[in-house]
Amino acid sequence: MGMTLTEKIFSAHLRDEPFPGTKVLGLDVVLCHEITTPIAINDLVKRGKDRVFDPAKIKAVIDHVTPAKDSQTAEQGKILRNWARRHNIKDFFDIGRNGICHALFPEKGFIRPGYTVIMGDSHTCTHGAFGAFAAGVGTTDLEVGILKGVCAFRDPATIRINIIGKVPDGVYAKDIILKIIKTLTVKGATDSVMEFHGDVVRNMTMESRMTLCNMAIEAGGTTGICMPDEVTVDYLWEYVSSDFRDRDEAFQQYRTWWSDENCTYSTVRNVDVTALEPQVTYGYKPDEVKNISEIAGLPVDQIYIGSCTNGRLEDLRIAAAYLKGKTISPAVRGIVSPATPRVFQDANREGIIQIFMDSGFCVTNPTCGACLGMSTGVLAPDEVCASTTNRNFPGRMGKGGMVHLMSPAVAAVTALEGKIADPRNYKRKEI
C-alpha cells in the first residue's frame, strides 16, 4: 500500500503512539511569535520547567505588533526577547530584521521538504508549500513543543485537489484558493490535509504555492501541502547547496517524499481554472465568495495589501503593475505592508515602493498589523476594507468593520476606483 506525503512524514517522525490513532511526532522546527508564545513561556517558568528542547530548532520573531504600540505589546515583545537570550535562541528576529512569520521563516530557509513544523498560529499551514507537515497549534501544544520537541496529532485523512486548466489573465493563486474554499466550505477539510496537485501548481512559484497553502485552514484543513520539486529546490538552493552535489540530487531526494501513486485519499477533486474569474468574499466567512462580476462596484474605505497570504514580492509586483503611473481614488486610503525586510528591500530596488507611494499608498514596515486589527490600519465601525489577507470574520480588522478578501490585483484596481473593481479591465505596466 502506498503512502501519502503526510503519512511518510508521520512515519519518519513517529516517537510514540500512546493510543491507537494518536501519533506523537518529533519536531524539526518550532516557530514562535510574540502573541501566543509569552503565555507558554510564563507557564513554563511557573511550572519550574523553563527549558527548551533544542535552541537551534526554535525560531522566534516579533511580528504581529511591531513596533510595539503600547505597554502591553511592549511587554509581550520583552518576554519573548529575554527568553530567546536566556536560551541562546540564535534565530530570533527583532525589529529591523523582523517580518511576518510565515513569510520570514521560509525566506530564511528554515522550512525543508519532509519537515515537521508547528507554531502557535493557525496559518502555519503556509509552510506546507515546501512539502513539509506544518500545523498550527494552541499555546499548550506550543509549550510542549518548546519543552520536549514533540507534538501529538490524530492520523489525518488527505484530500487531493488537482488544479488544472489554463490560468486566465487577472487570476492568481488567491482566486484559486478562494474558489476551493467556497467549494469545500469552512469545515470541508477539518481533520484533513489538503494536497495540491496539477499542472497549475507545478507551474506556480513558491510564493504562489504559499498563498495557496496559507488558506487551507480557512477550509478547516490541518495543513496544505505541495509536492517539493525543482521550484522548491531553486527557492531553497542558497541554503541547501552544501548538502547536495547538485540541484538534481536535491530534487531526487525531495522527490522521495511525494505521495505514492497508489496511496489512499479520502477525496479527490479536480478544479479547472480555465473559466475562473477573480474571486472576492462578500460576507463574514471565507467561504462566502463571489465572482468579481457579481460584486464589482461595491464601495470600500480602505485597501490593505500585505499579510502572510499576499505580502510577498510577487504580490507587490502584481499590484504595482496595475498602479504604475496612476493615483488611487480620493475616496479610499491605501496601505501596503511588505511582509519582510527582504521583500521591502527588493521592492525598493525594483522601484515598486516608489510606485506605491506615487499612487498615494502608505507604506508601512513589515508587520501583521492591520490583518488582525491590532495596528497600522485598524478599521472604524461600519468601515469596509478591501484586503489581501485571509480572514473576513466579524471585527477581524477592527470592531464593527467589514473585510472583503481578494488578490493583490483586485485590491490594486479597487484602490484606483474606490470600489471593488475587475483587474481584467486594466492593462498591467512593466515595472
Next chain:
Amino acid sequence: MKQFGGKVLFLDRADINTDEIIPAKYLTEISKEALKPHMLEALKLEGFDQRARSVGEAGVIITRDNFGCGSSREHAVWVFEVNNIHVVIASGFARIFRQNMFNCGMLAIELSAKEIDMLFAHNGHNAKVSVDFEKDTLTVSSDRGAETIAYQITDFDKELVKAGGWVEFADTKY
C-alpha cells in the same frame, strides 16, 4: 480533574470562530483572568446579549457545527475556563480548538446533528447538563424532562482530561 456540568448556554449557529469568542485585541493580555469579561464579545448571533445573566451563570455550552474555527488562539479556551465553562458540546469542532480544550483538561464533546437538535429542544427551559466522565455519558435536564446521551472521546483525550492537560503528560512521558 475539572468539574464538568452546569447550566447551559445555547449558541444556535454554526461556524462560530475564535475571533468572535475572543477578539484579537485582547491577545495582548498575558493573564487568563484578564480575558474574563470579554467572552463571546464579538459573537454575531441575533438576540445574543453577552452581558445577560444566563451567560455568566453557564457551565456548559451547546452549539452547532465547526465551533472554534479560525485562529489557533488558546485564549478562546481560556476565556471559557476562567468563566467556569469546562464543557462545550457541538456537532463538530475545528481541529485546533478541540485539541486546545483537551490540552487544558477540558471537554469538547462531539455529537451528531440529530442529538444536538434533541439538546436544543431544551433551549429556553432552564436546561442543565451533567457529565458522567467515567461512563462517557451526559444528561440534559430541563422543565421538559431529562435524557441521557452517550458520547465518545478518544482514549488520548480522556487521558489528557485525567492528567489535567498535556504539559504534565508529555513531560513525564517524553
